[in-house]
Amino acid sequence: MTVPAESLAAPRFALPDAAGHFGPYGGVYVPETLMTALHELTAAYEKARSDPAFQTELTHHLQEFAGRPTALCFAARLTQHCGGAKIYLKREDLLHTGAHKINNALGQALLARRMGKRRIIAETGAGQHGVATAAVCAKFGFDCTVYMGAVDMERQALNVFRMRLMGAKVVSVEAGQRTLKDAVNEAMRDWVTNVRDTHYILGSALGAHPYPMMVRDFHRVIGRELKEQILAREGRLPDEIVACVGGGSNAIGCFFDFLDEPSVQLTGVEAGGRGIRRGEHAARFEGGKLGVLQGSKTYILQNPDGQIELTHSVSAGLDYAAIGPEHAHYRDQGRIGYAYATDDEVLETFQLCSRLEGIIPALESTHALVYAVKRARELRPEQILVVNLSGRGDKDVQQVAAILKGEEGPSNR
Amino acid sequence: MDRIAAAFARARHENRAAFVAYLTAGDPDFDTSLAACRAVLAGGADLLELGVPFSDPLADGPTNQLAAQRALEGGMTAARTGELVRRLRETSDAPIVFYTYYNLVFSNGVENYVRAAKAAGADGLLTLDLPPEEAGELLAACTQHDLKTVFIVAPTTPDSRLPLLCAAATGFVYYVSREGVTGVRDQVAADIPAAVARIRAHTELPVVVGFGLSTPAQVREVARAADGVVVGSALVNVVAAQLADRAGLPGRLQAATAALAAGVRP
Ligand SMILES: Cc1ncc(COP(=O)(O)O)c(C=O)c1O
Secondary structure, eight states: OOOOGGGGGSGGGGOSOTTOEETTEEEEEOOHHHHHHHHHHHHHHHHHHTOHHHHHHHHHHIIIIIOOSOOEEEOHHHHHHHTSSEEEEEEGGGSGGGBTHHHHHHHHHHHHHHTTOOEEEEEESSSHHHHHHHHHHHHHTOEEEEEEEHHHHHHTHHHHHHHHHTTOEEEEEOSTTSSHHHHHHHHHHHHHHHTTTEEEOOOSSOSSTTHHHHHHHHHHHHHHHHHHHHHHHHSSOOSEEEEEOSSSHHHHHHHGGGTTOTTSEEEEEEEEETSSSTTSOBOTTTTOEEEEETEEEEEEOBOTTSOBOOOOOSSGGGOOSBOOHHHHHHHHTTSEEEEEEEHHHHHHHHHHHHHHHSOOBOHHHHHHHHHHHHHHHHSOTTOEEEEEEOBBSGGGHHHHHHHHTTSSOTTOO | OOHHHHHHHHHHHTTSOEEEEEEETTSSOHHHHHHHHHHHHHTTOSEEEEEOOOSOOTTOOHHHHHHHHHHHHTTOOHHHHHHHHHHHHHHOOOOEEEEEOHHHHHTTOHHHHHHHHHHHTOOEEEETTOOGGGOHHHHHHHHHHTOEEEEEEOTTOOGGGHHHHHHHOSSEEEEESSSSOSSOOSSOOTTHHHHHHHHHTTOSSOEEEESSOOSHHHHHHHHTTOSEEEEOHHHHHHHHHTTTOGGGHHHHHHHHHHHHHGGGOO
16 A cells, blocks of 8 residues: 655656645635644644555555455456447445445544544535445544535435434535535535534545545555556556546546556546536536635636536536546646536446446446447457446436436436 | 725724624625615724625625525626625725635636726725635735735634734734634634734734624624624624515614624723
């Protein structure tokens, strides 16, 4: 788990700078009440990060509790169906609680314990981060409160029940459009109020420094394992890696150790919703503009005045107006490319993957699959395409069943 | 002397703290908001803090969140906020300070925002989610266009940050007397005089105290320690209670302001 000293000197490890900037993006944009807490968190994290005992403890829990390493799985029938590149799936869906989110929740919970915090708060969209946080809080004995938009509580009802079973208090957020962004606002309000004894486990590579860096680091294990596994299996690196991008944590965690491998193309897939029209999607690189939201400077869907725009995606976990600042930076650099998938494409591929591979993917992860299915056809059979399957779709089956029965079309929400 | 400094000097000359009233611009609609602002000034506010409504006010409690939502639903925009200040300037010379979030300042160019605010007649700017560490561009634009800046000091702010915060402020320093979001509280925090003294060691600027004050007695208590006392949610609650009778709002608001502002007058 620990990073060899010489690789720390490579340029990508220089980011963010000490104040949390990835080029012009990132930084710290929060009310004064939180500044000291963020400084303390940064200091505590820097210390833990270079402490072998912390890394050993984290690795232990990642293996024993979360179920790492996750498999790299050849998707034979999907590959055959596309008739192009070999498709591999990095199976983060096999982790305990059902998604990559547990990597970060474990890391931050161990850090909070070191910092002497008693209480944990979190926001959640799809509920996967909330479930992961509830699980680690149960495991380590923290008091846990999860903020969730009322719309998301309805479309992810199963996860609400799971969180409550594990002892978390789930607070319904009725403000704004009642989805992920509003849950983040409410979690930040809680943190401003209870900052002295509470740690906020932010669930994506978003927000003020040190969160984008810290969350990325806790997910880097995905890319590190993937590199070893594909080398063992194929004797070479993949030609392209694809991941969905909400805030951007599973993507950056998976991509990070390939950033300085120029032969590996990296592609993030955003939520195209009902199509790229105002208020109908959550593809920040399609019509978003530079701005500052919830702690960070990055691309944001906003109106000409700077008011944050409504977003839509069939997947609650990608339904968010801002993208993690590190993604904005690597997009500028041309190192990571971005695409989007629409709700309709996602619903089709959700069924395709289930039928051909016996794997029900999360709607979020399915965005990456939509791109991969199209892209594989453009590549040659000896080429390799890896999809980071960030989560499993159990949480989504009720919603998809309702949509397919026509009770709730993605176009009539 | 600029309007902000003049207002504090006048209060000091009268041997009292200044009374700072907060309202959300455009709440619940443009005309009612204009009348409401005029009413708090007539009721005895020395300075008007004007909340520029943002879709995601993460430092605000439910009272101000709902006010911002009403204002945005009522058609408030950046241009209309400027218009509101211009109209207020027709009848008042009281200092006006914008209270807002950085995305609104940033999204169309920081300098454009500052220039427009100054041209409309605003005197100062408080950006809740912009710490001095990230404020270089804003501070330069405010210096260039002579718009005063206000920065917040919190109970969690260590002494080591005070020089930075006090150096960034050019209008006044705002001590928020509690951790948390805006909203009415029952009790005044105990350690206000000590906190104000701590800040004064680093600045000659006025130090105002606010967050959660709602009664004349609380105002009186805080006025003994600070150069200014801010009341926000308690006044916004008056707006919220008059939604069905907007014509009746100015009278109510003027009376409420007068009762609260009596707390700064010996
Ligand atoms: C399975 C899954 N994948 C992806 C995401 C999106 O988050 P991120 O972009 O941070 O990976 C979520 C968020 O809820 C999720 O549950």
